[in-house]
Amino acid sequence: MQLKNCPRCGKLFSSSGRGLCSQCLQEDARDYDLVRTYLRKNPGANMVEVNRETGVELGKIEEFIRQGRLLSYSKLQVACEICGEPITGGRLCDDCRRGFRSEESEPEKPGVKGRVHLERRRGGGLS
Ligand SMILES: [Zn+2]
Numbered sequence: 090m091q092l093k094n095c096p097r098c099g100k101l102f103s104s105s106g107r108g109l110c111s112q113c114l115q116e117d118a119r120d121y122d123l124v125r126t127y128l129r130k131n132p133g134a135n136m137v138e139v140n141r142e143t144g145v146e147l148g149k150i151e152e153f154i155r156q157g158r159l160l161s162y163s164k165l166q167v168a169c170e171i172c173g174e175p176i177t178g179g180r181l182c183d184d185c186r187r188g189f190r191s192e193e194s195e196p197e198k199p200g201v202k203g204r205v206h207l208e209r210r211r212g213g214g215l216s
């Protein structure tokens with residue numbers, strides 16, 4: 090057993106292999122239950138509806154989807170973290186997972202100076 094900071098609430102807790110403190114785990118289980126129960130009755134619901142009807146944060150619902158825990162209840166999708174393609178679980182779409190897009194490295198970003206200059210010009214043009 091070692092002491093760790095809970096990644097969700099930041100509280101120090103003794104980690105026994107699970108990622109969250111017992112309070113957050115409990116909250117997670119309760120939220121998951123709410124979402125699952127709702128999706129069982131409304132398998133066609135989208136994330137916004139689930140959020141509205143269950144009160145569970147969108148971020149959490151997304152986490153459940155990424156973990157694949159809702160796959161058997163719905164076809165909810167989340168966005169690939171690299172290209173934004175809709176996926177039904179995990180963090181990346183098939184293409185990104187295989188590294189197909191890794192060659193597209195980001196182009197050099199212009200310095201802060203250049204960006205400030207640009208914004209000023211755009212603002213001036215509007216007024
Ligand atoms: Zn916690």
Ligand SMILES: [Zn+2]
Binds near residue numbers: 169170173182
């Ligand atoms: Zn992708």
